[in-house]
Amino acid sequence: MPKNNKAGGGRPARNFDPSYGPKRSSSSPGSRSPKHRGFREQQPVEKKARWNADERAERANDRAPRDERPARNDRFSRDERPARTDRFSRDERPARNDRDSRDARPARNDRFSRDERPARNDRDSRDARPARNDRFSRDERPARNDRDSRDARPARNDRFSRDERPARTDRFSRDERPARNDRDSRDERPARTDRFSRDERPARNDRDSRDARPARNDRFSRDERPARNDRFSRDERPARNDRFSRDERPARNDRDSRDERPARNDRFSRDDRPARTDRFSRDDRPRRDDRSGSGSRGSFPASREAGNRYSPNDDVVLERLEADAIQAEDVEGVTFGDLGLGGNITRALAELGAESPFPIQAATIPDVLAGRDVLGRGRTGSGKTIAFGAPLVEKLMENGGGKNRQMGRKPRALVLAPTRELALQIDGTIQPIARSVGLFTTQIYGGVPQGRQAGALQRGVDIVIGTPGRIEDLIEQGRLDLSEVVVTVLDEADHMCDLGFLEPVQRILRKTSNGGQKLLFSATLDRGVAALVDEFLKKPAVHEVAGEDQASSTIDHRVLVIEHKDKDELIERLANRDEKTLIFARTRAYAERLTDQLEDVGILAVALHGDLNQARRTRNLEKLTSGRVNVLVATDVAARGIHVDDITLVVQADAPDEYKTYMHRSGRTGRAGKEGTVVTLITRSRQRRMAELLERAEIDAEFVDTHPSDDLVAELATR
DNA sequence: AAAAAAT
Structure with missing residues (x-):
């Protein structure tokens, strides 16, 4: 039963999609009237032509022919490597001077004069920072979607001639500098070569086979591609309910062993939790009940019975919080208005493509509006952002009174996310909702200059x-005061409780208003959030969606058991396709190397990881979103929350270590009821671990011994 | 290992 289709009126995929909605021209991002906020002076400059297919192809061709290029191996021994200019063509091109040249721009400072900060910060920041719009966003700024593309597009730089600009290189901060081209910057990175572990270094012999393969230029004529969304009907897939037997799943055992886990019982003993056990017994939960069939499962039975051992270091499934399970049927015919949202917000949601609520939204919105603390679990792509974003805005509006536009008012709501890209994306959804009732949002994240952010806060x-x-940084600087924050949201809440995140998050939460409402959301919400629940939440309502098991999933999971030496070629073959592909690598270095490798064989690809500066991160993600590139190679920075329309294939070049990571990575495809495929590459020696991980994730996947030339590989790439 | 602040 395609639950997400229920209330979606045939357009389920659009419900939560921030990029859906009226598209506005990116050429007029601000008001043309000087009387209005967000007035944006029209630049009397020529618009740079976009790269068309021919130019792209040409660009690809201006790389030296394979035979003339240095042997591939030298890529890893920097010193021996000859000049590499040819390899830089892609990134260098226009991206180069943008920042420098901006200084040549005539008389813009006055426009920012009301800001206390030095004029040049905001200039420098302009590329990197998605935050820019919020300055203009307020009333007249058109749909936010154009923002990303504006910032990312290469077209900008050439608007200002390099010659006019004073030499300024020395003034660039570290973050901005490497921005020019990640390829160059890579050379600056210390000891790159030795960062590759043996596992990452693939055999090179696969190179030869590549020459025999057909040219890839067809990749550049994206426009000829037929639309494919309609090709799959979920109903064609066989039902799979019977694959799991509840009793076989080791996932539950950890419950019993919870006592062995230190640091947990003390803070979250079941007895402490009021109003929980009595409300939902585990056995009531429908998601379990439909699994009582036989246990046949995939083609790798190895650990079916072996999963019962528990060791403290295992990647265990923490006990799921007992939750109210909303049924998809309960949502039929319900509108956002019925849930308590006002007309403006409802209309803003409709513009975002959310015409009627998804189950998780129907479940949590009333409780949020009622002022309760809420824990929400809905699988990836089920519409969680709106589930907290819309009622949050409604609440602020109700309580805002007349102070909505008061200068320097303090924020009353806070949304925390684990990555900058996710924060940006969340803002993309919430901002239009907020704007519809006259509320303002701003993004506060690192990697971009602070000036604009601080300026927004001050206004x-x-x-x-x-x-x-x-x-935290801005709090310490005294520029951000959370004392009036009455609603705090933790997206990816379980992740925010992981080591490294938990303590900062706790410190931040303590700075919010005492007794403020807290909303915790994640697709994998579990008792890992106990540390926060105990300290910050009062009698939280816990919601999940019934029937979110694999049987109702739209994702097809495959595990390819391969020879290590075949890995490179396999990835190339899988990525050589016409639809969007997301490849996950475990390390930044490997992500980078894989990107190079794909480019070397003519597959246009970009990377996303923490070694890139924020400008490039934003730009590269936008390239995938806009379809200018079809392959993104990422670390787990892209594992959670990131929504890109129509990623139809996720390739895990490295298998994840945690079942949650698997769930989040694979959740980048198959969103809102669309079809998707997840391919995980493992070597023989990892089969057992992988099987156990999948059991914890309650995912049924076929394990197949695979060679790059197998039909299966071609078939997976084609779908 | 990655992420999240600069410096």
């Missing part, structure tokens, strides 16, 4: 959306 915002580091 006054209602909702802060950001990542922990910069938020």
